Amino acid sequence: MNRSEPVPEGSGGNDDGQGGSGGFLGWFRRDEGETRQASFLERYGGVVLLALMIVIFTITLPGKFLTYDNLIGIVGNQTIGGIVALGLLLPLAAGVFDISIGGVMTVAIVLVTWLFQTTGGDIPIPAAILITLIAGLCAGVINGLLVVKAKVDPFIATIGTSSVFVGISQLIANGETIARDIPSAFTSIGRTEIFDVPLTTVYLIVLAIGVWYLLDHTPFGRKVYATGAGREAARLSGVPTNRIIFTTFLISALFATIAAVVYAARLGSGPPNTGASYLLPAYASAFLGSTMIKPGRFNVPGLIVALFIVAVGINGLQLYGIPFWVVETYQGLALIVAVVLARSTSNKSNRRAKQKQQQAGATA
Amino acid sequence: MSSILSISDVSKTFVSTRALDDVSFTVGPSEVHALVGHNGSGKSTLIKVLSGFHQPDADSGAFVVDGTEVPYGDPEACHRAGLRFIHQELGLLDSLSVLENLRLGDTYETGPGWRIRWRRERSRAREILSIVGLDLDPEILVEELTPIERTQVAVARALQSESAVRVLVLDEPTATLPSSEVDRLFELIRRTIAQGVGIVYVSHRLEEIHAISDRVTVLREGRIAGTGPSREFDNDRLVQLIVGDTAEETPPIAAREATRSRDAGEVLAFEGVTAGELAGASFSVQSGEIVGMAGLAGSGVHDVAAVLLGSLELEDGTVRVQGEAIQRPEPQGLRARGVAVLPSARDLKGIGEMSIRENLTLSDLKPITKGISLDLGGERREVRDLIKRFDIRPPEPEKPLAELSGGNKQKVAVAKWLRVDPDLLVLDEPTQGVDVGAKAEILDLVSDAAAQGVAAVLCSSDLDDLAAICSRVLIVRGGQIATELTGDRITREAITEECYRSAAAAA
Numbered sequence: 109m110n111r112s113e114p115v116p117e118g119s120g121g122n123d124d125g126q127g128g129s130g131g132f133l134g135w136f137r138r139d140e141g142e143t144r145q146a147s148f149l150e151r152y153g154g155v156v157l158l159a160l161m162i163v164i165f166t167i168t169l170p171g172k173f174l175t176y177d178n179l180i181g182i183v184g185n186q187t188i189g190g191i192v193a194l195g196l197l198l199p200l201a202a203g204v205f206d207i208s209i210g211g212v213m214t215v216a217i218v219l220v221t222w223l224f225q226t227t228g229g230d231i232p233i234p235a236a237i238l239i240t241l242i243a244g245l246c247a248g249v250i251n252g253l254l255v256v257k258a259k260v261d262p263f264i265a266t267i268g269t270s271s272v273f274v275g276i277s278q279l280i281a282n283g284e285t286i287a288r289d290i291p292s293a294f295t296s297i298g299r300t301e302i303f304d305v306p307l308t309t310v311y312l313i314v315l316a317i318g319v320w321y322l323l324d325h326t327p328f329g330r331k332v333y334a335t336g337a338g339r340e341a342a343r344l345s346g347v348p349t350n351r352i353i354f355t356t357f358l359i360s361a362l363f364a365t366i367a368a369v370v371y372a373a374r375l376g377s378g379p380p381n382t383g384a385s386y387l388l389p390a391y392a393s394a395f396l397g398s399t400m401i402k403p404g405r406f407n408v409p410g411l412i413v414a415l416f417i418v419a420v421g422i423n424g425l426q427l428y429g430i431p432f433w434v435v436e437t438y439q440g441l442a443l444i445v446a447v448v449l450a451r452s453t454s455n456k457s458n459r460r461a462k463q464k465q466q467q468a469g470a471t472a
Numbered sequence: 473m474s475s476i477l478s479i480s481d482v483s484k485t486f487v488s489t490r491a492l493d494d495v496s497f498t499v500g501p502s503e504v505h506a507l508v509g510h511n512g513s514g515k516s517t518l519i520k521v522l523s524g525f526h527q528p529d530a531d532s533g534a535f536v537v538d539g540t541e542v543p544y545g546d547p548e549a550c551h552r553a554g555l556r557f558i559h560q561e562l563g564l565l566d567s568l569s570v571l572e573n574l575r576l577g578d579t580y581e582t583g584p585g586w587r588i589r590w591r592r593e594r595s596r597a598r599e600i601l602s603i604v605g606l607d608l609d610p611e612i613l614v615e616e617l618t619p620i621e622r623t624q625v626a627v628a629r630a631l632q633s634e635s636a637v638r639v640l641v642l643d644e645p646t647a648t649l650p651s652s653e654v655d656r657l658f659e660l661i662r663r664t665i666a667q668g669v670g671i672v673y674v675s676h677r678l679e680e681i682h683a684i685s686d687r688v689t690v691l692r693e694g695r696i697a698g699t700g701p702s703r704e705f706d707n708d709r710l711v712q713l714i715v716g717d718t719a720e721e722t723p724p725i726a727a728r729e730a731t732r733s734r735d736a737g738e739v740l741a742f743e744g745v746t747a748g749e750l751a752g753a754s755f756s757v758q759s760g761e762i763v764g765m766a767g768l769a770g771s772g773v774h775d776v777a778a779v780l781l782g783s784l785e786l787e788d789g790t791v792r793v794q795g796e797a798i799q800r801p802e803p804q805g806l807r808a809r810g811v812a813v814l815p816s817a818r819d820l821k822g823i824g825e826m827s828i829r830e831n832l833t834l835s836d837l838k839p840i841t842k843g844i845s846l847d848l849g850g851e852r853r854e855v856r857d858l859i860k861r862f863d864i865r866p867p868e869p870e871k872p873l874a875e876l877s878g879g880n881k882q883k884v885a886v887a888k889w890l891r892v893d894p895d896l897l898v899l900d901e902p903t904q905g906v907d908v909g910a911k912a913e914i915l916d917l918v919s920d921a922a923a924q925g926v927a928a929v930l931c932s933s934d935l936d937d938l939a940a941i942c943s944r945v946l947i948v949r950g951g952q953i954a955t956e957l958t959g960d961r962i963t964r965e966a967i968t969e970e971c972y973r974s975a976a977a978a979a
Contacts, residue, residue: 330837333830337823
């Protein structure tokens with residue numbers, strides 16, 4: 109192995125390579141410069157943790173935790189948040205933030221229910237869903253154009269559009285919950301069960317496989333990761349980084365809209381400003397997921413494990429009878445722990461790489 | 473002769489090389505002393521000794537400013553003695569005001585309640601600016617200033633201190649200035665020396681040395697190659713001193729004839745291209761030839777790659793690829809037309825976080841795509857072959873690129889682009905920071921590719937690289953192609969000489 113010259117450029121020069129990947133995400137990813145083959149515990153630590161939690165809750169909460177109803181309830185409660193988080197993975201993997209997913213979800217929930225209410229339930233269900241999905245894509249187009257064409261920082265751009273989307277939803281709903289003339293054929297989309305398995309869970313599984321395939325097995329996914337890992341270097345390698353980033357905004361908006369339709373169908377009504385509560389859990393599971401299975405990369409299997417670490421934890425705590433405020437606190441802590449974890453593992457590997465270099469320097 | 477600054481018999485040895493060897497240097501009051509020499513001649517080492525950054529060898533002679541001895545290796549003592557340094561980048565913060573830049577790292581005058589006395593600060597700033605002949609609102613942001621005004625602010629900042637400034641070192645002050653503003657810089661220098669300050673003027677541009685300096689010192693390989701009143705050194709003599717003994721020429725390489733197995737024809741043409749430092753540059757590259765490009769810093773030689781990478785906007789002129797004019801060159805579009813461009817910046821050559829495998833295939837995923845998905849097995853097989861063919865070490869496809877040595881990173885970059893089977897390969901500083909062994913391998917890869925008909929453009933400040941493999945070398949001066957060297961004339965010495973020849977002398 110050629111170690112005759114020191115290799116300081118990996119750590120020091122990486123700052124420039126991240127050009128434009130933006131504030132916090134840049135800070136988060138910077139230390140990933142010195143990547144390494146992850147150890148078993150780094151990869152599967154999350155799975156082990158999840159298994160441990162299940163074992164502990166099963167033993168300490170006999171007859172409560174390990175019941176079919178409880179388990180399927182945990183899964184069912186994660187579908188909507190899971191769909192939002194799956195869409196969010198794409199902009200994150202491409203190195204940009206999308207804060208507007210909550211706003212997109214809010215406006216889509218209101219829009220799809222309003223379409224039924226305003227037509228007295230006469231609008232064909234596929235048409236209502238299609239219109240809503242197109243509106244969601246338009247929201248993604250606006251985000252994408254702001255970031256790619258107007259060169260606005262993604263974080264700021266999507267905070268702004270998110271507020272605008274919530275405003276539009278208030279305009280449509282006039283601040284009230286829309287509940288009239290929602291056809292039962294529509295609500296069945298969110299309420300049907302097949303062999304005691306909610307249909308919504310099937311949506312989550314199908315979409316998760318779809319995003320996993322897209323990220324890991326298509327040229328598009330490879331280019332998304334390249335864009336996130338070093339936008340300018342990727343561009344100079346011939347990756348159309350602007351088009352890639354634009355597309356990831358379309359996908360995250362589309363997934364937020366799908367989640368909104370499922371939510372409205374399950375609830376049978378369209379309450380105002382619901383999307384906001386899905387924003388933080390999506391980020392928590394995406395970041396926590398990026399520390400496992402394929403550490404350092406936003407990946408679908410990691411996201412799914414993270415989703416259930418958060419969900420099982422909350423469920424177990426609730427079964428213990430812990431007060432309601434714990435839920436939000438737990439989610440916030442999960443996000444913070446996830447990010448600290450991601451940084452400390454990479455710091456450790458940085459130190460390891462530096463030691464290697466010093467040893468090489470001493471022998472040279 | 474009376475001098476305000478003098479150092480005598482200074483030597484500086486780094487681990488194995490002697491960067492300065494018995495160098496003596498003086499600056500008199502109100503004198504402009506020019507310092508010239510090629511990269512690696514010891515110029516920057518000398519300046520760093522003067523600034524206290526480097527501690528010279530123990531047997532060095534005295535360092536005296538104004539009759540008092542200054543300890544070596546003590547930046548604060550150098551500052552107290554009245555030495556000031558202005559580097560090429562000036563060290564101004566663009567987003568702060570002129571006033572804030574003048575006070576950078578300093579304290580403000582405050583009144584009760586720690587309130588800054590802004591009115592007094594403003595009038596003080598105006599006073600300082602008037603020393604350098606600048607009359608502007610000190611509240612204006614530095615980013616709004618013209619290049620010469622920035623230089624003026626930097627000089628004003630250097631001169632403002634309470635203690636007397638004795639010597640001002642200007643390191644390449646014209647590198648970032650448009651040529652029309654050089655006269656204003658000279659005016660600024662004359663204004664400064666009128667106060668009795670001595671100036672050390674470092675520049676690559678020989679015509680400036682005649683225009684402004686009283687004395688000149690040429691450094692070569694750490695020694696003084698010549699020193700004396702500037703009027704006694706004409707351009708030819710200066711170039712000869714910079715280049716050194718021309719007896720030991722690099723032996724010309726036999727096989728310089730371009731091999732043309734593909735259709736001989738023009739692959740790339742620049743027609744009157746103006747962008748960045750380039751000012752109406754024209755040249756063309758035929759298939760199968762290796763064209764070298766050389767030029768001093770600021771000549772525009774590196775902007776050739778920058779234009780092709782879309783990092784610089786094309787202001788005027790045409791870029792033609794395979795005969796077709798390209799409106800907005802950028803990597804993706806050029807790849808489709810058979811042109812691969814390797815950037816010079818180390819961290820832009822590849823993606824450190826991604827594996828060798830992913831880096832090698834990123835520039836073209838089509839060959840490993842089946843239907844809509846990636847053929848990961850096929851990718852692994854291809855990558856194994858590439859690693860073997862280009863001798864990338866360690867031969868581990870899953871190793872992150874960041875963990876490779878500089879030479880192997882560069883080999884990955886070359887392999888990545890040769891993999892897409894280009895008609896033209898443009899390499900900007902391909903061997904910078906690469907050890908000798910890897911350097912030879914990289915140059916071999918390029919010549920092998922050329923032997924198969926691939927055209928190559930090699931922009932390098934390592935003149936031996938150019939001399940080793942190029943079939944012709946274009947000299948970039950003042951943003952244009954000034955001369956072309958071919959055949960036996962491609963030697964390190966000839967290239968250096970042409971780089972330094974002033975634009976005026978060439979005309």
